[in-house]
Amino acid sequence: MDKLLIRGGNRLSGTIPISGAKNAALTLIPCALLTDEPVTLRNLPRLADIDGFQHLMGQFGVAHTIAGHRPEDFGRVMTMEAPRITSTVAPYDLVRKMRASILVLGPMLARMGEATVSLPGGCAIGNRPIDLHLKALEAFGAHIELAQGYVRAIAPDGGLPGGEYDFPVVSVGATENAVMAAVLAKGTSKLINAAREPEIVDLCNLLVAMGAEMEGIGTSELTIHGVKRLHGATYRVMPDRIEAGSYACAAAITGGEVLLEGANFDDMASTIHALRNIGVEVEQVKGGVHVAANGPLKAHNLTTAPFPGLATDMQAQLMSLLCKAEGTSVLKETIFENRFMHVPELARMGANIETSGRTAVVRGPVELTGAEVMATDLRASMSLVIAGLAAEGETTVRRLYHLDRGYERLEEKLQLVGADIERVGDD
Ligand code: UD1
Numbered sequence: 001m002d003k004l005l006i007r008g009g010n011r012l013s014g015t016i017p018i019s020g021a022k023n024a025a026l027t028l029i030p031c032a033l034l035t036d037e038p039v040t041l042r043n044l045p046r047l048a049d050i051d052g053f054q055h056l057m058g059q060f061g062v063a064h065t066i067a068g069h070r071p072e073d074f075g076r077v078m079t080m081e082a083p084r085i086t087s088t089v090a091p092y093d094l095v096r097k098m099r100a101s102i103l104v105l106g107p108m109l110a111r112m113g114e115a116t117v118s119l120p121g122g123c124a125i126g127n128r129p130i131d132l133h134l135k136a137l138e139a140f141g142a143h144i145e146l147a148q149g150y151v152r153a154i155a156p157d158g159g160l161p162g163g164e165y166d167f168p169v170v171s172v173g174a175t176e177n178a179v180m181a182a183v184l185a186k187g188t189s190k191l192i193n194a195a196r197e198p199e200i201v202d203l204c205n206l207l208v209a210m211g212a213e214m215e216g217i218g219t220s221e222l223t224i225h226g227v228k229r230l231h232g233a234t235y236r237v238m239p240d241r242i243e244a245g246s247y248a249c250a251a252a253i254t255g256g257e258v259l260l261e262g263a264n265f266d267d268m269a270s271t272i273h274a275l276r277n278i279g280v281e282v283e284q285v286k287g288g289v290h291v292a293a294n295g296p297l298k299a300h301n302l303t304t305a306p307f308p309g310l311a312t313d314m315q316a317q318l319m320s321l322l323c324k325a326e327g328t329s330v331l332k333e334t335i336f337e338n339r340f341m342h343v344p345e346l347a348r349m350g351a352n353i354e355t356s357g358r359t360a361v362v363r364g365p366v367e368l369t370g371a372e373v374m375a376t377d378l379r380a381s382m383s384l385v386i387a388g389l390a391a392e393g394e395t396t397v398r399r400l401y402h403l404d405r406g407y408e409r410l411e412e413k414l415q416l417v418g419a420d421i422e423r424v425g426d427d
Pocket of ligand 1: 100
């Protein structure tokens with residue numbers, strides 16, 4: 001298995017191209033199930049998770065073609081076409097590898113009147129139940145059965161009537177599934193306390209481009225008027241705000257200065273607010289977001305929250321940065337129950353972090369030193385890369401499949417701005 005070797009200490013400087021957003025792509029792709037016409041997505045990131053999802057779509061009889069295949073290109077264009085759905089079952093083998101597979105439940109149910117999806121099971125950052133996905137679909141009139149590790153959703157004859165659901169907890173995935181189910185319902189549906197992450201706005205924008213009718217896009221109250229059919233569309237995936245935020249942390253921890261090319265400043269507001277409080281200069285410029293860390297880094301307290309709060313997907317990377325900040329920072333993780341798995345690995349690199357439940361206390365600044373490390377999830381892995389860039393000596397990051405799920409050609413992008421990083425085969 002490959003590993004990354006990072007020799008820390010280089011100041012990052014230059015331009016990093018930001019890819020299309022993984023989490024947006026993972027909810028835009030299943031929209032192809034909602035129409036028999038072609039759906040073309042531009043700026044799709046080249047990631048293991050996207051390939052996996054595309055494979056899953058193939059199971060249902062969705063054909064796809066890919067353009068933009070030159071090795072030097074970031075991103076690509078994929079056209080999917082589902083004139084006929086040949087299976088409504090998402091099998092265990094594919095779902096277990098990729099939790100986001102659950103996002104086919106809503107659109108498959110809407111199109112076919114039934115959908116069977118393997119239960120995703122636990123994952124490294126917590127239990128991650130899907131009860132809210134199911135309750136929202138039930139509120140829209142679906143009948144839900146659980147058996148042999150699968151969930152089966154069935155619509156009444158003639159399709160889902162639509163309905164109203166008030167989320168007790170804000171859930172990105174459940175909101176996405178509910179929206180995709182409601183667009184073809186017979187009546188009007190309402191979602192209260194819906195998630196309003198930029199990726200959900202991206203989803204709604206694609207659906208509107210396909211002929212969906214809805215109000216409240218970008219707010220926590222969405223009203224969706226079901227339509228009889230949706231048509232094809234061509235749509236550009238939004239820039240990845242988490243990838244951009246991760247590289248902002250990488251540049252900042254090295255005292256560097258980078259342009260995050262193509263990044264969207266507004267989508268990154270909570271991360272930018274945190275970075276500025278830590279002492280990093282962040283400005284919106286033509287072509288993207290400019291990040292410069294010229295002065296000392298200062299401690300800052302952070303609490304993750306649903307959008308517009310600080311994304312849980314930025315917590316680990318900011319924690320690495322705070323290891324180099326002067327003073328004591330308190331980080332609270334409110335979204336997932338088990339999301340400090342990078343802490344013991346950062347400690348092996350010299351970090352001074354204490355955790356208690358969902359709170360971590362980071363004392364800095366410390367001298368980080370290179371070590372052999374590995375992490376059990378995507379963002380935790382990135383936090384180790386960030387620490388490695390500022391560490392004295394060599395850091396080896398193993399289990400690269402996590403990073404490959406979510407960062408398009410990570411080492412190439414970091415090399416572009418002067419990092420000493422390479423991918424090598426394991427011995
Ligand atoms: C998505 C993102 C993930 C991000 C997370 C929170 C994708 C593919 N993944 O994950 O990167 O970290 O949003 O921003 O877009 N919950 C329930 N019942 C449910 C669903 C969720 O209790 O049915 C809870 C979860 O356990 C968690 C919280 O709600 O505590 C938020 O989870 P959710 O927003 O659903 O995360 P995902 O959509 O899985």
